[in-house]
Amino acid sequence: MMMTELDKLTAAVDAADWKTICALQDIPVLGARVVHSVHGDIAVFRNAEDEVFALQDRCAHKAGPLSQGIVHGRQVTCPLHGWKFELASGEAVAPDIGCTRAFDVTVADGQVRLKV
Amino acid sequence: MKKQKLVLVGNGMAGVRTIEELLKLAPDLYDVTVFGAEPHGNYNRILLSPVLAGEMSLPEIMLNDLDWYRDNGITLHAGRKVTKIDRVRRKVIAEAEDGSVIEAEYDRLLLATGSVPFIPPIPGKELSGVLGYRDIADTEAMIAAAGRHKHAVVIGAGLLGLEAANGLMLRGMDVTVVHLADWIMERQLDKAAADMLQASLEARGMKFLLARQTEALVAGEGEEGARVCAVRFKDGMQIPADLVVVAAGIRPNYALAESAGIYCGSGRVRGIHVSDTLQTVTDPRIYAVGECVAHRGTVYGLVAPLFEQGKVCANHLANFGIGRYQGSVTSTKLKVTGIDVFSAGDFSGGPDTEDIVLHDRQGGVYKRIVIKHNRIVGSVLYGDTADGAWYFQLMKDQQDIHEIRDHLMFGQNHLGDAGHKGENKAAAMPDTAEVCGCNGVCKGTIVKAIKEKGLFSLDEVKKHTKAASSCGSCTGLVEQILASTVGGAYQAVSAHDKPVCACTDLSHGDVRKAIRQHKLLTIPDAMAFMEWKTPNGCATCRPALNYYLISTWPHEAQDDPQSRFINERSHANIQKDGTYSVVPRMLGGITTPDELRRIADVADKYAIPTVKVTGGQRIDLLGVKREDLPKVWKDLGMASGHAYGKSIRTVKTCVGSEHCRFGTQRSMAMGVDLEKMLFGMWSPHKVKLAVSGCPRNCAESGIKDVGVIGVDSGWELYVAGNGGIKTEVAQFLCKVSTSEEVREYSAAFLQLYREEGFYLERTVHYVHRVGLEHVKKRVVEDAENRKALYGRLLFAVQDYKDPWAERCADDAAAPLRRQFETLEA
Numbered sequence: 001m002m003m004t005e006l007d008k009l010t011a012a013v014d015a016a017d018w019k020t021i022c023a024l025q026d027i028p029v030l031g032a033r034v035v036h037s038v039h040g041d042i043a044v045f046r047n048a049e050d051e052v053f054a055l056q057d058r059c060a061h062k063a064g065p066l067s068q069g070i071v072h073g074r075q076v077t078c079p080l081h082g083w084k085f086e087l088a089s090g091e092a093v094a095p096d097i098g099c100t101r102a103f104d105v106t107v108a109d110g111q112v113r114l115k116v
Numbered sequence: 117m118k119k120q121k122l123v124l125v126g127n128g129m130a131g132v133r134t135i136e137e138l139l140k141l142a143p144d145l146y147d148v149t150v151f152g153a154e155p156h157g158n159y160n161r162i163l164l165s166p167v168l169a170g171e172m173s174l175p176e177i178m179l180n181d182l183d184w185y186r187d188n189g190i191t192l193h194a195g196r197k198v199t200k201i202d203r204v205r206r207k208v209i210a211e212a213e214d215g216s217v218i219e220a221e222y223d224r225l226l227l228a229t230g231s232v233p234f235i236p237p238i239p240g241k242e243l244s245g246v247l248g249y250r251d252i253a254d255t256e257a258m259i260a261a262a263g264r265h266k267h268a269v270v271i272g273a274g275l276l277g278l279e280a281a282n283g284l285m286l287r288g289m290d291v292t293v294v295h296l297a298d299w300i301m302e303r304q305l306d307k308a309a310a311d312m313l314q315a316s317l318e319a320r321g322m323k324f325l326l327a328r329q330t331e332a333l334v335a336g337e338g339e340e341g342a343r344v345c346a347v348r349f350k351d352g353m354q355i356p357a358d359l360v361v362v363a364a365g366i367r368p369n370y371a372l373a374e375s376a377g378i379y380c381g382s383g384r385v386r387g388i389h390v391s392d393t394l395q396t397v398t399d400p401r402i403y404a405v406g407e408c409v410a411h412r413g414t415v416y417g418l419v420a421p422l423f424e425q426g427k428v429c430a431n432h433l434a435n436f437g438i439g440r441y442q443g444s445v446t447s448t449k450l451k452v453t454g455i456d457v458f459s460a461g462d463f464s465g466g467p468d469t470e471d472i473v474l475h476d477r478q479g480g481v482y483k484r485i486v487i488k489h490n491r492i493v494g495s496v497l498y499g500d501t502a503d504g505a506w507y508f509q510l511m512k513d514q515q516d517i518h519e520i521r522d523h524l525m526f527g528q529n530h531l532g533d534a535g536h537k538g539e540n541k542a543a544a545m546p547d548t549a550e551v552c553g554c555n556g557v558c559k560g561t562i563v564k565a566i567k568e569k570g571l572f573s574l575d576e577v578k579k580h581t582k583a584a585s586s587c588g589s590c591t592g593l594v595e596q597i598l599a600s601t602v603g604g605a606y607q608a609v610s611a612h613d614k615p616v617c618a619c620t621d622l623s624h625g626d627v628r629k630a631i632r633q634h635k636l637l638t639i640p641d642a643m644a645f646m647e648w649k650t651p652n653g654c655a656t657c658r659p660a661l662n663y664y665l666i667s668t669w670p671h672e673a674q675d676d677p678q679s680r681f682i683n684e685r686s687h688a689n690i691q692k693d694g695t696y697s698v699v700p701r702m703l704g705g706i707t708t709p710d711e712l713r714r715i716a717d718v719a720d721k722y723a724i725p726t727v728k729v730t731g732g733q734r735i736d737l738l739g740v741k742r743e744d745l746p747k748v749w750k751d752l753g754m755a756s757g758h759a760y761g762k763s764i765r766t767v768k769t770c771v772g773s774e775h776c777r778f779g780t781q782r783s784m785a786m787g788v789d790l791e792k793m794l795f796g797m798w799s800p801h802k803v804k805l806a807v808s809g810c811p812r813n814c815a816e817s818g819i820k821d822v823g824v825i826g827v828d829s830g831w832e833l834y835v836a837g838n839g840g841i842k843t844e845v846a847q848f849l850c851k852v853s854t855s856e857e858v859r860e861y862s863a864a865f866l867q868l869y870r871e872e873g874f875y876l877e878r879t880v881h882y883v884h885r886v887g888l889e890h891v892k893k894r895v896v897e898d899a900e901n902r903k904a905l906y907g908r909l910l911f912a913v914q915d916y917k918d919p920w921a922e923r924c925a926d927d928a929a930a931p932l933r934r935q936f937e938t939l940e941a
């Protein structure tokens with residue numbers, strides 16, 4: 001997601017929590033990378049518009065690794081049984097019901113920064 | 117830009133479906149105003165029958181409640197009947213019960229006024245207690261009458277009449293069905309099927325009077341003066357009746373249109389006349405859909421064709437202007453719980469038609485298929501309707517059936533064998549029976565979802581219940597359940613013209629053609645050219661597109677890893693816990709002590725929990741961590757077995773003449789040779805081969821995509837076998853004498869499949885679709901074509917690099933390996 005003024009402000013306040021994880025180029029377009037963190041594995045996605053998103057790497061259905069799914073638009077399809085999730089919110093796309101945790105993530109100077 | 121005004125007259129199934137389709141395409145183009153004579157939102161009219169039968173309640177059958185109109189910014193005038201269309205000032209005028217008047221202006225007008233029950237001019241038809249059967253008000257009146265009165269007479273034994281009679285009977289009335297013709301449902305059933313249906317309805321207590329003409333409805337005496345009390349027939353007979361339901365047919369409701377000067381036909385075909393774009397022939401600003409419409413001389417009375425009209429109409433209203441409505445073929449099903457009847461097409465027979473009939477009176481099964489020039493033109497099924505959808509599809513596709521004629525009667529090929537106990541009669545299954553063995557979905561759950569959520573298509577049922585969404589072997593059963601729940605509203609979609617997914621209206625065939633004709637080489641180009649509706653597709657279309665591109669333009673089109681499923685992207689099979697399984701290539705199932713030693717060492721070094729011999733004659737290392745994959749590959753030093761790919765998998769072999777006392781040919785060598793030749797072949801679905809050294813067939817060549825069996829004088833080739841979801845024995849292709857011929861013929865067949873098969877269609881389904889004759893013509897009979905196919909396959913696989921070696925090489929470009937590495941935060 002692009003950094004808004006508010007994001008920047010929050011970023012400044014919580015600077016300790018923002019961690020640089022990789023360069024934007026290190027994430028394939030329409031793909032993801034897995035990040036180890038204190039919260040468990042986090043999937044960091046990049047879509048065709050170079051927007052980045054971060055979700056807990058556990059599908060709300062049976063804990064499949066969303067990082068390994070197919071990314072399209074602003075959604076990802078889980079590799080195990082095909083549930084779809086909104087990348088921005090972590091909410092399952094209807095008619096499926098469920099939610100996976102979303103994390104704040106931004107790109108600045110070509111570097112991907114994750115708030116954990 | 118100022119929004120245009122769209123007015124819909126008729127708040128029923130066809131009209132509102134059109135608006136829904138329109139909102140999907142162009143949500144902001146119009147201000148929409150809807151007039152409905154009934155004081156409700158839009159409901160599922162076909163489920164009035166289960167409501168009458170007490171199986172459902174009115175709130176359960178609402179499709180669009182009042183909130184839906186509000187949420188979509190639609191102005192709804194419910195309980196207002198439009199009485200006039202002023203085409204000059206472009207407005208409609210509506211009146212309410214209380215006499216108040218509302219006007220609405222339109223830029224475009226959509227008429228969907230449905231039908232009215234046809235009440236023949238019998239004396240007494242205006243008496244109270246005499247009803248048609250069309251809407252909620254009729255249904256409520258019938259339910260109320262059933263609570264107070266005893267005797268009901270239903271005039272007309274068509275679908276509607278029988279469903280009404282069944283409902284009234286279940287509500288405790290004594291019901292007699294009167295019919296003019298010699299047997300019931302004569303428009304849908306032949307006499308044999310009708311007799312069986314009648315017998316089973318009689319067993320439930322329904323009475324029938326056939327070949328009877330009603331003379332008059334007789335009024336009662338005393339204070340109930342104006343209420344009907346009996347029905348009298350031409351032959352003088354008279355029976356008691358406190359309620360008379362007239363189900364003698366419907367008439368398109370075109371009075372409003374006609375009064376506005378819109379052409380509504382004359383003579384036999386009456387209805388609002390529309391063109392293939394669903395515009396009235398009189399006024400291009402005015403569109404019409406639904407039962408009020410006459411299109412190319414046909415008026416439809418079932419939901420499925422109306423929905424097709426709605427889709428096309430919406431496309432034109434949205435100014436896309438693609439698509440024409442060209443008419444529909446329809447099928448029907450009676451919605452009486454526990455009784456299975458299906459009929460489609462023309463079954464009246466004629467001089468050049470033939471019949472295949474199965475009639476088991478005791479077992480309560482009747483099936484008749486009517487064939488003309490090797491094509492199905494009609495079918496009637498009673499008792500076992502499992503294959504109704506299949507016959508209907510064959511009929512719609514006008515498929516030549518002479519090759520499958522001998523087993524046509526015995527069933528549908530894509531109804532699987534495995535996983536649901538061979539169950540094939542949906543109606544006989546209890547609600548608690550498991551239909552989908554993969555996702556554990558019971559019949560009751562499916563029926564409930566169909567009714568409560570207003571589902572009409574297989575795709576919708578898959579999405580909402582997950583049934584049939586994994587291995588697909590229960591698809592046939594789910595289709596049946598859908599058909600028996602929504603009646604004729606269900607229309608099986610033909611695989612030929614079914615869109616790839618919701619991102620496009622094009623079918624697999626269309627997509628492939630465009631890629632070939634316009635030499636499209638990348639997914640973005642292909643999507644742009646074919647006007648994909650989504651920015652970068654979805655998990656269904658992207659892998660398909662990627663396959664079509666690389667198979668049509670090998671070495672030119674760009675392979676896109678992000679459009680491949682995870683297994684093909686990571687060159688291993690993902691497991692339920694997110695680890696992977698690794699299956700190294702073991703050509704022909706033959707290995708060496710050295711390879712076995714390395715496999716053992718790798719298993720130890722990376723603490724791999726399970727080592728298993730697969731059903732494909734090789735060894736599987738299960739439970740490998742993603743980060744370890746490249747290291748495991750490197751230490752194994754073996755090529756990928758592609759156990760994950762829509763590609764060549766294994767070539768299974770038996771011992772053969774090198775060692776076996778019965779062997780006639782060197783099957784191991786042949787198998788190794790074939791597996792090497794096909795290394796790197798991507799295909800619509802996975803491809804498995806087997807080579808046996810003699811007809812004892814220890815390598816199970818009879819259930820492979822290509823099966824090879826050695827005989828003393830050469831080799832027999834079999835194709836399109838399958839050992840999985842649908843166990844199907846391979847068909848004999850031809851006999852050849854040399855191993856080079858085995859290579860050439862096998863490769864040619866597989867190349868034909870690669871060029872013509874739809875993505876995710878295995879050879880068994882592909883050959884069912886195109887016919888073995890077609891394959892023989894191109895592969896066996898035409899030597900030149902065979903060689904050309906063989907050449908194209910060899911070209912496609914040439915220079916293929918083992919993906920494992922590429923990804924674990926020390927100098928491997930970082931991006932190839934990056935996906936396996938985990939970052940830290």
Ligand code: SRM
Nearest residue numbers: 689691697730731732733734759765838839840841842878
């Ligand atoms: C490993 C193996 C089972 C075993 O331990 O023996 C296996 C494992 C899987 N099979 Fe299989 N099949 C295996 C032999 C078979 C066989 C037997 C054979 O090849 O002789 C069949 C029936 C023959 C056939 O294909 O006609 C078979 C019919 C299927 C099917 C049904 C295919 C169909 O069209 O009917 C699927 C589903 C699919 O591919 O869509 C499937 C899918 C799968 C997948 C890949 C499911 C998936 O997508 O995750 C399984 C991966 C398990 C895992 O967690 O790694 N597997 N599978 C076998 C690997 C053989 C090999 O060496 O490559």
Ligand SMILES: Cc1cc2nc3c(=O)[nH]c(=O)nc-3n(C[C@H](O)[C@H](O)[C@H](O)COP(=O)(O)OP(=O)(O)OC[C@H]3O[C@@H](n4cnc5c(N)ncnc54)[C@H](O)[C@@H]3O)c2cc1C
Nearest residue numbers: 126128129130153161162198230406407418419603604605
């Ligand atoms: C009991 C029953 C069971 C059925 N079962 C099946 C089945 O199993 N399978 C199947 O495929 N089909 C079935 N049908 C038929 C199916 O319901 C119709 O084909 C379908 O509803 C037609 O849709 P429509 O939009 O053309 O008409 P309708 O759904 O009838 O909608 C037309 C609407 O327009 C309103 N209207 C009419 N004139 C005006 C006006 N001047 N101003 C404002 N509003 C107006 C009407 O009140 C009505 O609400 C069944 C029908 C009935 C009655």
Ligand code: SF4
Nearest residue numbers: 534554587731840841
């Ligand atoms: S290995 Fe094959 S049969 Fe066994 S559970 Fe997996 S897909 Fe089903």
Ligand code: FES
Nearest residue numbers: 059062064078081
């Ligand atoms: S685990 Fe993601 S869909 Fe099942």
